[in-house]
Amino acid sequence: MEAKTDDRVHFSDRLAAAIRRRRNPVLVGLDPRAEQLPAGLAPSGRASRAEWAAAYARFCTLIVDVVAPLVPAVKPQAACFEQLGAPGMQALAEVIAHARLRGLLVVVDGKRNDIGSTATAYADGFLGSESAWGADALTVSPYLGDDSLRPFVDVAQARGCGLFILVKTSNPGGGQFQDLIADGLPLYRHVGRHVERLAFETAGVVGYGAVGAVVGATFPEQLAELRGEMPHAWLLVPGFGSQGGTARNVAGAFDTAGLGAVINNSRGIIFAHARPEFAERFGAARWQEAVEAATREMIQQLHAETTAGKL
Numbered sequence: 001m002e003a004k005t006d007d008r009v010h011f012s013d014r015l016a017a018a019i020r021r022r023r024n025p026v027l028v029g030l031d032p033r034a035e036q037l038p039a040g041l042a043p044s045g046r047a048s049r050a051e052w053a054a055a056y057a058r059f060c061t062l063i064v065d066v067v068a069p070l071v072p073a074v075k076p077q078a079a080c081f082e083q084l085g086a087p088g089m090q091a092l093a094e095v096i097a098h099a100r101l102r103g104l105l106v107v108v109d110g111k112r113n114d115i116g117s118t119a120t121a122y123a124d125g126f127l128g129s130e131s132a133w134g135a136d137a138l139t140v141s142p143y144l145g146d147d148s149l150r151p152f153v154d155v156a157q158a159r160g161c162g163l164f165i166l167v168k169t170s171n172p173g174g175g176q177f178q179d180l181i182a183d184g185l186p187l188y189r190h191v192g193r194h195v196e197r198l199a200f201e202t203a204g205v206v207g208y209g210a211v212g213a214v215v216g217a218t219f220p221e222q223l224a225e226l227r228g229e230m231p232h233a234w235l236l237v238p239g240f241g242s243q244g245g246t247a248r249n250v251a252g253a254f255d256t257a258g259l260g261a262v263i264n265n266s267r268g269i270i271f272a273h274a275r276p277e278f279a280e281r282f283g284a285a286r287w288q289e290a291v292e293a294a295t296r297e298m299i300q301q302l303h304a305e306t307t308a309g310k311l
Helices: 011-022 049-067 078-082 086-101 116-126 146-159 172-178 187-201 220-229 284-305
Strands: 026-030 073-076 105-112 137-140 162-168 211-215 235-237 261-265
Touching: 011 105, 011 162, 026 049, 026 284, 049 073, 049 078, 049 086, 049 284, 073 078, 073 086, 078 086, 078 105, 086 105, 105 116, 105 162, 116 137, 116 146, 137 146, 146 162, 146 187, 162 172, 162 187, 162 220, 172 187, 187 211, 187 220, 211 220, 220 235, 261 284
Parallel strands: 026 073, 026 261, 073 105, 105 137, 137 162, 162 211, 211 235, 235 261
Antiparallel strands: none
């Protein structure tokens, strides 16, 4: 078992070190869903929220045990746990603690934001070993402007943690607002320029900042465009796998050394036992083997199609 991650070191440098250690930028999304749990893990009958929360915690910690030797980080989806109330939040805490104990960086996908002291409370609650949750990074919405982001940046810097700000999301409807033109540029590019300023201000030794951006794999041209406009920002790239993104689609997210991005895959890995190519080989009973196979497959694809192969 690996040592717990040390959040006193700059987040960007910790992330770069973890990617180099595992020689890949795969971020495994932990999005447990009741209807998709492998047979034997879901509680039977009219289960309580506490029973479902225990099942989610077991499922995710077993995934962590499989992927910890393979990847640098995991990304629990807070909503999947929050829907179960207090037992779900306890399960989330258990999953985060287990992942950190196994040496993984943990990005909580919470998409939080507010202003002033409330923004500080969100950041204080989620980020670092001094917080209630102990996450290494948090996803944040930029819609309320810079005064809503600064409290997150301040806490992240003080605790050696990171932020990923939504810039160009992977969902089809994201362009409804993100693509609106203001002063001759789409809104997502204005947000990207602001993220780059924050990233530059918070850069670590490796050259990337504590502030990064969420940019979807489903828009590869914009992904490459934003990589060029945000040279100091880590890119968290969702949309790989189940949403249609491929290794070739995300190639533009990386710098020439294979750094600069983490590529998220949730359903395509954690529910790999249900994918046709793995269902026959493993089935539900060997679902952890399917998780490992899907993770290794993604790593191989990224090595073949992107500069991550130089890691």
